[in-house]
Amino acid sequence: MLAARYYGIRNIRVENIPKPGCGPGQALIKVACAGICGSDLHIFRKGMFMTYVPETMGHEFSGIVEQVGEEVTEVRPGDHVIGDPRVSCGACRWCREGSFNLCPSLGFIGEVMPGCFAECLVLDEKKLIKVPVTLDLRRAALVEPLAVALHIADKGRFSGTKHLGVVGAGPIGLLTVIVAKSMSVKQVSVIDISPDRLELAGRLGAVVLNSFPAGECDMPDTVVEAVGVESTLAGALGWLKPQGRLVMAGLYEEKITLDPNEIVVKELELAGEDAYETADLHKAVEILAGGMPEADQMITHVMPLESAASAFEMLTCADKKACKILLAP
Ligand SMILES: [Zn+2]
Ligand SMILES: [Zn+2]
Known part of the structure; x- marks a missing residue:
């Protein structure tokens, strides 16, 4: 499958990598739209946050479940989903209380593990939030921001x-x-x-x-x-x-x-202010599924995944014309 991977400062390559398989409790999602976020630009300009190089970038996405692993009960193939991209330790006091964004070792997919600038990604089912099929998948990619x-x-x-x-x-x-x-x-x-x-x-x-x-x-x-x-x-x-x-x-x-x-x-x-709480993600789904048409104006470009490097150039040039760019694998 194609993936846009970070190789170093101002160096993103779109290349073919093996499609991941899903283990127990996990789902394989076919990415519909993936948004480039300000934090992706920090990575691109300064190499911040990245744990592994090369790594598939991206944490804002909408997609369709393609396959599920054993013991998965909440989602099934064909479901439209967005993901909670926060990756936290799961053991500290804040994780135990459900305030994952306060976890001292908080990271995101696309930084500490493979992200969504790819044709597919694998996530734990508990990180997926189902969205109505009537919600346009471009709009659904705005849930996270x-x-x-x-x-x-x-x-x-x-x-x-x-x-x-x-x-x-x-x-x-x-x-x-x-x-x-x-x-x-x-x-x-x-x-x-x-x-x-x-x-x-x-x-x-x-x-x-x-x-x-x-x-x-x-x-x-x-x-x-x-x-x-x-x-x-x-x-x-x-x-x-x-x-x-x-x-x-x-x-x-x-x-x-x-x-x-x-x-x-x-x-x-x-x-x-850093990221959001789980309730904010659910509220964002509800809002975008129910209206807020002006949010669509954010999306100034939808580009193929192959153009990831030029999309990053557009968002880091001096005369910024683009706002939210979605990559559509
Ligand atoms: Zn973001
Ligand atoms: Zn924690």
């Missing part, structure tokens, strides 16, 4: 937010806008430097800005930082209203310098 946005909404206490600022109009930033709008947050402002992505944010009903506004006017009470670089974090801290709340959803490729007094003198609250 939507779960992130739902977790961000929780961390940012969107239900009590009047003005939300979002830094970064990538898929996570834009899905955060959609979730905020669906929760009736009155005003949503988005900052990015890509005109194409800002246009998309504008179509979703956000006020768009290409730099941080100066002065006191219109300061958000909550800001979501979804980029992960020093200048955008500093900008987010400056943009926030005193006693406002910052949700840090971006991952950093470098250590940064920060003036902590910015947080002290404005009495800001900080919330880190």
Whole structure:
């Protein structure tokens, strides 16, 4: 089968590898659509997170069960599914309590084990979530990033937010806008430097800005930082209203310098945000199966798996026109 494998920084090769077999409790899934995530770009640019090289990348997918191993009871061939891509130790206190995203050794498929940028992948059946056959498999591939946005909404206490600022109009930033709008947050402002992505944010009903506004006017009470670089974090801290709340959803490729007094003198609250809880995945399935048509606007490209390397180039170039690219094996 074909698979897009990481061989090193800016080096992804699509090659033929043996199709995996499924053991007891596992299912073989034929991948329908697989989304390229911001964390895949961290791998591509910096080699972060990867345990083995070469390795098949990718953790966001939708697909159809092709075969099941012994003792599998929950899914059967023909079922449409998405996967919970989190790989945790299963033994620590947080895993035992079901908070897998807090596991100290949390990893993801496509990083610590073979991922979904392939024609097929094998997962434990307990990692699969069935989705209705009426849910378009392209939309279903958005379940995982939507779960992130739902977790961000929780961390940012969107239900009590009047003005939300979002830094970064990538898929996570834009899905955060959609979730905020669906929760009736009155005003949503988005900052990015890509005109194409800002246009998309504008179509979703956000006020768009290409730099941080100066002065006191219109300061958000909550800001979501979804980029992960020093200048955008500093900008987010400056943009926030005193006693406002910052949700840090971006991952950093470098250590940064920060003036902590910015947080002290404005009495800001900080919330880190990583992945999601299991309930967020189920809620995301429910939402996408029931509506939220604007989420489809995230998907700017559907490309064959063979074009994986050029898709990564499109998402890491200076003038980003693409938003969510799905690879369709
Ligand atoms: Zn993702
Ligand atoms: Zn654990």
